[in-house]
Amino acid sequence: MAKRLRQKDIAQLAGVSQATVSLVLNAAPATQARIPAETRERVEKVIRETGYVADPVARRMVKGLNRILGVFTYEPAFPSEQADFFTPFLFGIEEAAQALGYDLLLLTGAGTQRKIFAENVRLRLADGCVILGRKFDNTELARLVAGDFPFVAVGRRDDAGGPVPYVGGDYAPATSALVERARALGHRRIAYVGLNEGAESTIDRWYGFSRAIGDAELVASIFAVDRPPAETLDILVSAGASCVFFTELADAMRVEAVARERGLSVPGDLSIVVLGNHIRADEPGRRFTSFAIPREAMAKAATEMLVRRVENDAPVEQLLLPCEPVEGDTLGPLSPKTKKTR
Amino acid sequence: MAKRLRQKDIAQLAGVSQATVSLVLNAAPATQARIPAETRERVEKVIRETGYVADPVARRMVKGLNRILGVFTYEPAFPSEQADFFTPFLFGIEEAAQALGYDLLLLTGAGTQRKIFAENVRLRLADGCVILGRKFDNTELARLVAGDFPFVAVGRRDDAGGPVPYVGGDYAPATSALVERARALGHRRIAYVGLNEGAESTIDRWYGFSRAIGDAELVASIFAVDRPPAETLDILVSAGASCVFFTELADAMRVEAVARERGLSVPGDLSIVVLGNHIRADEPGRRFTSFAIPREAMAKAATEMLVRRVENDAPVEQLLLPCEPVEGDTLGPLSPKTKKTR
DNA sequence: TTATCTAGCTAATACGTATTAGCAAAAAGA
DNA sequence: TCTTTTTGCTAATACGTATTAGCTAGATAA
Secondary structure, rough: OOOOOHHHHHHHHOOOOHHHHHHHHOOHHHHHHHOOOOHHHHHHHHHHHHHOOOOOHHHHHHHOOOOOOEEOOOOOOOOOOHHHHHHHHHHHHHHHHHOOOEEEEEOOOOHHHHOOOOOOOOOHHOEEEEOOOOOOOOHHHHHHOOOOOOOOEEEEOOOOOOOOOEEEOOOOOOOHHHHHHHHHOOOOOOEEEEEOOOHHHHHHHHHHHHHHHHOOOOEEOOOOOOOOOOHHHHHHHOOOOOOOEEHHHHHHHHHHHHEEEEEEEEOOOOOEEEOOOOOOOOOOOOOEEEEEHHHHHHHHHHHHHHHHHHOOOOOEEEEOOOEEEOOOOOOOOOHHHHHHHO | OOOOOOOOHHHHOOOHHHHHHHHHHHOOOHHHHOOHHHHHHHHHHHHHHHHHOOOHHHHHHHOOOEEEEEEEEEOOOOOOHHHHHHHHHHHHHHHHHHOOEEEEEEEEOEEEEEEEEOOOHHHHOEEEEEEOOOOOHHHHHHHHHHHHOOEEEEEOOOOOOOOOEEEEEEEHHHHHHHHHHHHOOOOOEEEEEEEOOOOHHHHHHHHEEEEEOOEEEEEEOOOOOOOHHHHHHHHHHOOOOOOOEOOHHHHHHHHHHHHHOOOOOOOOOEEEEEEEOOOOOOOOOOOOOEEEEHHHHHHHHHEEEEEEHHHHHHOEEEEEEEEEEOOOOOOOOOHHHHHHHH
């Protein structure tokens, strides 16, 4: 590999000093920089012809910005099983970065540690960082909040020694709306399957559910995920639930399949609602009544927020984007048979 | 935030020089560094108590290479329709980069132009670049080959003013194997649907097909993609083809559907072979007899090759990875009825 | 006692960039 | 013509780390 070109080399080719190259590159107002057009053009020509780009590391040493946005994911961004989780987010991030003239640096250099502040994570190489993951490390979050490095989280985050800048989905009201819809359809024996604590997205769903349940009764709750579907269905049936809310699509799908095997009809005998949605519109299988998570829009808005923080030292912003309902076909009226037998 | 601690500060607290702090931190063999245990422990204590961590950016300044790999895609990587194409490749790249301690720079500056040498593409931010896409720009490829910037293409590429470093799929023998299998099953009237020129992957498939056809007859060839499936089927039927090879899965799927509508059985009346494979294992519909494209492995190997070029100025390598056959259920024996009526 | 060797550091400098004080020559003003 | 101002740069230095030649004091050998 040819040695990386330095400004010193460009200076030599253009017949000026390194300081002049730097001044030209940084396009200070002509009146300020005091470089005449002829000199500037000569230097720009050399830069163009050589493809020279300033070393981002050196620039960051002297506190310069590189128009690079870091992307840190607590899980690998592209593994087969995760591909559908991160892809829409990455699309949103890339779209915004592109429009704003920023390149994206995926901080993979840390290896398998998956810690923002792991030894080899060169967070500072980027001007700022978008952070994604199902579950954040709150110690790291607090450290980021306490520090001066600009970042934005995708997904709502509780305060961590101070307010966390984020763009999330407004899961609580979206959940409430689905609960209210179920109640409007006559459902009074309702169940909830999924975690109710831990990640903020989980807490929001439970909050929205609890707030909207009203005069309906929570006849069963399973604050867990990945339970054997048959067992889950047993609990739901023996509790006489007519409508069940799942936080995880995968759980809903498995239980729906078992219900079908047992001759239960969905939504005739049991309505199923998912507090989230299919990532892929063309996914096989049942279309569950749910709400749409605006992943791309969240990530896009987070990226734009980050750039505001990088460029203007903008104050902390916290934004929740609405989640539109998805009709699906798994929530239906309380049927007379269902009501009578329970 | 407290000002970032430097080694100079640690040195002051420990009563040594900055150079000593660095030597302690880098744990050179004691015999080499000549720092006695007492001094070392005193410095380590200060480091521990202050939580000092060396600035990765400053470290990189003195080491030269930035350990950044560019990723350039000739098509946008993340819009929904392309995600399935690029995701497995990106997984392979990420995996390798992670293992090798490199960060990945997504070059968004290309925007809608999708040119490596477009004005806003800051190629030289990275130490080297992996290049992906269905179709490459040969002018740019030639420029890369002529230049000194390390790159590796994913997918076989013809020479461009010199050999192109690449990792591709070995499509020709994989195609030949499928043709030989069809002949072994008795097929003698064979058809080919898809391009036979243009991209190297296309050329390799046609080459492998042509080489293996032997005493069988090419009774129909449609060197095009995206033809109306009914029209394609008409040509195949009137030519009396008993087995057809498609380069594009999408074309095969459409023709198979039309064949089914017409009461033709696959593979009973017409065998269909796809020279490639489903990207997603859980995709709906027919499982075609095909071969597996080792996308992840290709990208992983390309990334590793690139790092060899970046770190060791390694010579041009060109690697083709084998494509394992996928059984599927669309290729079957030449049936007596088929033979008799044609 | 003198000469030589060794241990324990440190001063200096490299890395590539951005910034700024300041120099020298040319231009403008008196 | 002399003085002041302006223009067009450049030398010097900061950033935080890693590296190494070299200094000094103490220990060892003659």
